[in-house]
Amino acid sequence: MNKKAVEWLYQQLPELVDQGVLPAESAERIRKYYGPVDGNTGTRTFLVIFGVIGALLVGLGIILILAHNWAQLSKLNRLAVSLSLLVAAQVLAGGVLWFKRDSTAWREGAATLLMLMVGAAMALVGQTYHLVEDADVFLLTWMLLSLPVVYLLNSASVAILYTVGITFWAGSHYGLSKQWVWGLLGVVLPHYWGLLKHNRYANTTAISWWVLTVCFYICFTVAFSNYLAGLGFLVFSALFSVTYLSGELGFISPDQGRRLPFTAVGLAGSIGLTFILTFNEVWRNVALAWSSVLPAAWVIAAVLLVLVAAGTVRLIKNRKREAGKFAALPWVVGLAYLIQSYDHSGLGATLVLNVYMLGLSISLIAQGVREFHLGIVNLGMIMLAALIVARFFDIDVSFVVRGVIFVLLGIGFLAANVVLVRRKAGWKNEK
Amino acid sequence: MKNKRLLLCLFIVVSLLQAAVPLYMAWRWEDILQTGHRFYWQTAPVDPADAFKGRYVDLRFKEDTAPIIGADNLILGQQVYALIAENAGGQAYISGVSVNRPEQGYYVKVRAYAKGPGTAYVNLPFTRYYLPENLAPAAENAYRERAGKTGVAAVRIKDGYGVIEQLYIGEQTLYEFLRQPQ
Numbered sequence: 001m002n003k004k005a006v007e008w009l010y011q012q013l014p015e016l017v018d019q020g021v022l023p024a025e026s027a028e029r030i031r032k033y034y035g036p037v038d039g040n041t042g043t044r045t046f047l048v049i050f051g052v053i054g055a056l057l058v059g060l061g062i063i064l065i066l067a068h069n070w071a072q073l074s075k076l077n078r079l080a081v082s083l084s085l086l087v088a089a090q091v092l093a094g095g096v097l098w099f100k101r102d103s104t105a106w107r108e109g110a111a112t113l114l115m116l117m118v119g120a121a122m123a124l125v126g127q128t129y130h131l132v133e134d135a136d137v138f139l140l141t142w143m144l145l146s147l148p149v150v151y152l153l154n155s156a157s158v159a160i161l162y163t164v165g166i167t168f169w170a171g172s173h174y175g176l177s178k179q180w181v182w183g184l185l186g187v188v189l190p191h192y193w194g195l196l197k198h199n200r201y202a203n204t205t206a207i208s209w210w211v212l213t214v215c216f217y218i219c220f221t222v223a224f225s226n227y228l229a230g231l232g233f234l235v236f237s238a239l240f241s242v243t244y245l246s247g248e249l250g251f252i253s254p255d256q257g258r259r260l261p262f263t264a265v266g267l268a269g270s271i272g273l274t275f276i277l278t279f280n281e282v283w284r285n286v287a288l289a290w291s292s293v294l295p296a297a298w299v300i301a302a303v304l305l306v307l308v309a310a311g312t313v314r315l316i317k318n319r320k321r322e323a324g325k326f327a328a329l330p331w332v333v334g335l336a337y338l339i340q341s342y343d344h345s346g347l348g349a350t351l352v353l354n355v356y357m358l359g360l361s362i363s364l365i366a367q368g369v370r371e372f373h374l375g376i377v378n379l380g381m382i383m384l385a386a387l388i389v390a391r392f393f394d395i396d397v398s399f400v401v402r403g404v405i406f407v408l409l410g411i412g413f414l415a416a417n418v419v420l421v422r423r424k425a426g427w428k429n430e431k
Numbered sequence: 432m433k434n435k436r437l438l439l440c441l442f443i444v445v446s447l448l449q450a451a452v453p454l455y456m457a458w459r460w461e462d463i464l465q466t467g468h469r470f471y472w473q474t475a476p477v478d479p480a481d482a483f484k485g486r487y488v489d490l491r492f493k494e495d496t497a498p499i500i501g502a503d504n505l506i507l508g509q510q511v512y513a514l515i516a517e518n519a520g521g522q523a524y525i526s527g528v529s530v531n532r533p534e535q536g537y538y539v540k541v542r543a544y545a546k547g548p549g550t551a552y553v554n555l556p557f558t559r560y561y562l563p564e565n566l567a568p569a570a571e572n573a574y575r576e577r578a579g580k581t582g583v584a585a586v587r588i589k590d591g592y593g594v595i596e597q598l599y600i601g602e603q604t605l606y607e608f609l610r611q612p613q
Binding site: 067068069070071075079082083086087090093094097098101114118121122124125126127128129130131132141145148149152153174175 | 606
C-alpha cells in the first residue's frame with residue numbers, strides 16, 4: 001500500500017466516524033493495521049540531496065582551486081596539501097562511520113567528498129610532475145580506490161559516480177580489454193541489488209537504478225558494437241525486450257515498478273526501434289551476408305532471445321498477456337532478417353515491421369478502450385499517426401508498395417474503428 | 432559493536448591504500464627527476480586546459496619517427512621502447528624503436544601509432560607542462576610570436592620513464608622569459 005493512499009485514508013477516517021459510516025474502534029484498528037505514516041521522509045530526502053550536492057560542490061571547488069597551479073608552492077608543499085585534504089576527508093568519513101552511521105545525509109555527503117578528494121590527490125601529483133597519464137588509467141585507478149567506500153559507508157551517491165566513471169572509462173577505451181567493463185560493473189551490482197531488496201520504494205533506489213540502466217546500455221553498446229555487425233537490430237530489440245520483461249515480471253503490481261526504469265526504458269526503446277525499422281532505407285543498408293556475422297554476435301543474440309522466451313512464458317503464466325505484445329519485437333525482427341536473407345531489396349522486411357507496428361498500435365488502442373485507460377489509447381494513436389506520417393514521406397519506396405501499405409493501413413484503421421464503435425455500443429447497452 | 436570495529440578497520444586499510452597511491456606516484460616521479468639522465472628536446476607547443484589539473488603547455492616534439500630495430504613484427508598500438516640518443520648539437524632524438532627492452536642506453540616506453548617501411552611513428556609520453564593559469568596564455572603568446580624559434584624541453588629519463596624538468600625559450604627558462612618586461 002503506498003504512503004499517499006494511507007495518508008488520504010487517515011484524513012478521511014475522522015469524517016467517516018462522524019458520519020457514522022465507521023465505528024470508532026474500526027477506525028482505530030485501521031490505524032493500528034497500517035501503522036504511523038512517516039511524515040519526515042521528504043525532509044530527510046532533501047537533507048541527503050543537499051548533503052551530496054554540497055559535498056560535490058566543495059570537492060569540485062577544491063579541485064578547481066588546485067588546478068590553478070600555484071607556482072609559489074614547492075613540490076613537497078603541493079604533496080602535503082593534496083594528502084592533508086585526502087586525510088581530512090578520510091577522517092571525516094571514518095568519524096561518520098563510527099558515530100553517525102545511521103544518518104544517510106552524513107554518510108552520503110562524507111563518502112562523496114572522500115571520493116572526490118581521492119581523485120584530487122592523484123590529479124595534483126600528476127600536475128606537479130607534468131604527467132600525461134592516459135585518461136583511462138587515471139579514471140580506473142580512481143574508481144577502484146573509491147569502490148570500497150560504496151560498501152563501507154553504504155553510499156548510493158558514490159555508487160552512482162562509480163558507475164558513471166566506469167562508463168566513461170569504457171567509452172575511452174579501445175580493443176578487447178573493453179570487456180573488463182563487465183567485471184567493473186559486476187563488483188558494484190551487489191550494492192544496487194541490495195537497494196532493490198531492502199529499499200524498493202526509496203527515491204535513492206529509483207535514481208540509482210535509472211543511472212545504472214542508462215549506463216548499462218551505453219556500456220553494452222560500447223563493448224559489443226564492433227561484434228554486432230549485421231545482427232545489431234536483433235540484439236538491441238532483444239535487449240529492450242529483456243529490460244521491459246524484467247520490469248513487468250519483477251513487481252506484483254505495475255504501481256510498484258512505476259518509478260524504476262525497466263518498463264519505461266524497455267518500452268521507449270522497443271517502440272523507438274520498431275519505428276526506425278519501419279523505414280525501408282534502414283533495411284536496404286542491412287546487406288546481410290550470414291557468413292560475415294561473428295560467432296560472438298550469435299552467442300549474444302541467442303542468450304538474449306532465450307531470456308526473452310523465458311520471460312514471455314512466465315508472463316503468460318502470470319496472466320499478463322497484454323504485456324506480451326511488446327516482447328514480440330525480437331521475434332518479428334528475427335523473421336524480418338530471415339526474409340531479408342532471401343530478398344535483399346529489404347521490401348519484405350520493411351513490410352513485416354510495418355505490419356507489426358500497425359498491429360501493435362491498433363491492439364494498444366483496443367486495450368486502452370477495454371481498460372478505460374486513456375494513456376494507452378493515446379500511445380496507440382500516436383504510434384499509428386507516426387507510422388502513417390512516416391510512410392507518407394517515404395519517397396524511396398515504390399508507389400506500388402506505398403499504395404499497398406496505405407491500403408492495409410486504411411483497412412486496419414477502419415477495422416479498428418468498427419470494432420471500437422461496436423464495443424461502445426455494447427457498453428451503452430449494458431448500461 | 433564487533434561489526435562496527437571490523438568496518439572501521441577495513442575503512443582504515445582502504446584509507447591507507449587511497450593515500451599510498453598518490454604518495455607512490457610522487458615518489459616514483461621525484462626519483463626520476465633527481466637521478467634520471469637529462470636530455471634536451473626541440474618542441475613546438477600550444478596551450479589547452481585539463482578540467483582536473485588546470486592549464487598546460489601542450490608539447491609536440493619534432494622528432495617522432497625512428498627506424499625499427501630488429502625484426503619488423505611491431506603491432507600498432509603496442510607498447511615499444513624508444514631509444515634516446517643525443518646528436519652533435521646536444522639535442523635529443525629517437526635513435527630507434529625496439530619491441531624488446533634494450534640492454535643498455537636510455538629508453539622510454541612509448542606506443543607506436545603508425546608505421547612506414549622499416550620506421551615507426553611514436554607518441555612520447557611527456558607532452559605536457561602545467562603552468563599557473565595566469566601565465567599559460569602569456570606562454571602561448573610567447574611561443575606564437577617567436578614562431579621561427581622553438582622552445583626546448585629538458586627531460587629526465589630513467590628506466591623507461593621520462594619527466595619534464597624545465598622548458599626553455601632560447602637561453603632562458605620559461606618562467607624567466609615570462610617575468611622579463613615584454
